[in-house]
Amino acid sequence: MHKKTTNPTSISGHITALMRIALPLAFSQLSEMSMGVTDTILLGSLGVTEVAIGGLAGTFFFTTMVTCQALLGGGGVLLSHGRGAEDYGHKAYAGKDVVTAIIFLGLLIFVPCALLLWFVEPLFTWLGEPHDVVVQGSQFIHILLISLLPYMTVIGAVRVILPALGAEALLLWMMPAMAICNGLANATLIYGWFGIPAFGLFGSATATTLTAWILSIAMLALCKREPRIRSVMHVGALDWSIVKELLQLGVPMMFGAAAEILMFQITSLRAGELGTHSSAAHQVVINIGALMFMVSLAIGQATNVRVAYWRGAGKLNQSRRATIWGTIIVLIWGACASSLLLIWPDKILSLYFSHHPADPETAQLVVLLLKIAGIYQIGDGLQTVFNGALRGYGDTIWPMILAVLSYGLVGLALGGWLAFQQHWGVEGLWVGMALALGVTSLGFGARLLIIMRSYKRTQIA
Numbered sequence: 108m109h110k111k112t113t114n115p116t117s118i119s120g121h122i123t124a125l126m127r128i129a130l131p132l133a134f135s136q137l138s139e140m141s142m143g144v145t146d147t148i149l150l151g152s153l154g155v156t157e158v159a160i161g162g163l164a165g166t167f168f169f170t171t172m173v174t175c176q177a178l179l180g181g182g183g184v185l186l187s188h189g190r191g192a193e194d195y196g197h198k199a200y201a202g203k204d205v206v207t208a209i210i211f212l213g214l215l216i217f218v219p220c221a222l223l224l225w226f227v228e229p230l231f232t233w234l235g236e237p238h239d240v241v242v243q244g245s246q247f248i249h250i251l252l253i254s255l256l257p258y259m260t261v262i263g264a265v266r267v268i269l270p271a272l273g274a275e276a277l278l279l280w281m282m283p284a285m286a287i288c289n290g291l292a293n294a295t296l297i298y299g300w301f302g303i304p305a306f307g308l309f310g311s312a313t314a315t316t317l318t319a320w321i322l323s324i325a326m327l328a329l330c331k332r333e334p335r336i337r338s339v340m341h342v343g344a345l346d347w348s349i350v351k352e353l354l355q356l357g358v359p360m361m362f363g364a365a366a367e368i369l370m371f372q373i374t375s376l377r378a379g380e381l382g383t384h385s386s387a388a389h390q391v392v393i394n395i396g397a398l399m400f401m402v403s404l405a406i407g408q409a410t411n412v413r414v415a416y417w418r419g420a421g422k423l424n425q426s427r428r429a430t431i432w433g434t435i436i437v438l439i440w441g442a443c444a445s446s447l448l449l450i451w452p453d454k455i456l457s458l459y460f461s462h463h464p465a466d467p468e469t470a471q472l473v474v475l476l477l478k479i480a481g482i483y484q485i486g487d488g489l490q491t492v493f494n495g496a497l498r499g500y501g502d503t504i505w506p507m508i509l510a511v512l513s514y515g516l517v518g519l520a521l522g523g524w525l526a527f528q529q530h531w532g533v534e535g536l537w538v539g540m541a542l543a544l545g546v547t548s549l550g551f552g553a554r555l556l557i558i559m560r561s562y563k564r565t566q567i568a
Contacts, residue, residue: 490551
């Protein structure tokens with residue numbers, strides 16, 4: 108008896124393919140994000156100051172690293188496109204040549220990223236951060252800097268390669284285990300368990316660094332066990348034509364990601380200027396918002412993979428259908444996330460300050476910011492899926508331009524004006540971010556309609 112298979116071009120086929128990619132990615136990314144949540148909760152038991160310093164320093168490190176990692180994103184587009192082309196009898200780049208170019212770009216971007224993170228102390232000073240944040244935050248980042256190489260050349264590359272080749276489920280083998288490992292390591296080094304001295308704030312940075320190295324080794328070991336991944340995980344001669352194409356895709360993706368990430372990063376620094384209460388509240392809510400965003404990001408990545416796959420296969424009508432169903436799925440998730448943040452902000456607050464209750468001013472700010480975060484969940488999800496689809500179509504220049512304008516003019520300029528000139532405080536910063544995400548989703552949506560109509564006219568012609 109033959110096993111019944113789903114038609115990949117049917118509605119159920121598109122939904123199944125998207126969910127098959129998105130669910131493992133979401134679970135693995137949530138597991139990874141839970142590491143940051145765990146770190147924040149553990150530091151919260153030490154006090155509001157430790158939450159503010161650890162949160163700001165950790166956020167600065169990881170957002171800088173993720174911005175640079177975005178340069179590798181073009182590799183996922185080429186690999187997905189090539190997979191679709193091969194499945195439908197078209198010519199494509201050899202997978203191992205693309206992987207070689209991805210690893211080369213990881214090494215290339217490592218150097219400027221490391222330099223920026225090393226000289227963070229004068230940057231914090233120039234930005235007017237409090238003395239404790241400048242000194243202890245810089246030391247925190249210098250410890251994390253030891254983990255930068257595996258993040259850029261192994262973890263970053265593997266995250267691009269696995270979803271593009273349909274092997275994203277491998278992430279499920281390691282991320283939950285790494286989340287548990289990170290939590291135990293943080294608790295051990297922060298509090299001094301098992302006879303190890305208590306390192307407090309800096310124990311968290313040390314534990315996170317150790318976890319990154321363990322994760323990179325585990326990723327390589329699992330990839331070597333998977334035949335379809337092992338066949339492309341061989342570094343060979345560098346094909347400069349592939350490097351050029353990756354840069355054409357990846358550089359705009361990096362600057363577009365930088366615009367969004369810098370909006371959040373600069374907002375975090377500005378929240379620090381408003382005082383410890385504002386900074387601590389901001390760090391808690393930005394942590395929760397990032398946790399919610401990981402699911403939207405997974406759906407966006409799945410849409411990216413499927414759009415690029417069908418474009419490589421020469422079936423652009425299926426690329427459009429993948430985009431539509433990715434949009435529907437993220438709308439459902441956005442509505443659920445929004446409801447959670449708007450209905451239960453007090454319960455979420457209690458999770459972060461269970462051992463050391465927050466003072467009334469910080470608690471009030473956390474609840475307020477959670478409600479603002481709840482309002483922008485749908486817009487944030489839509490811009491992520493629209494951007495993923497645009498990348499799948501190979502369109503990265505216009506999304507970069509739209510992102511820079513929206514996040515710069517609305518998120519930073521308007522948000523800063525509301526916070527400081529209109530004296531809205533940290534609430535003004537968050538209103539600016541929420542509006543920027545809404546404007547970006549509208550801009551990306553309009554651009555996506557133009558691209559899809561253009562491809563449709565070309566196909567008809």
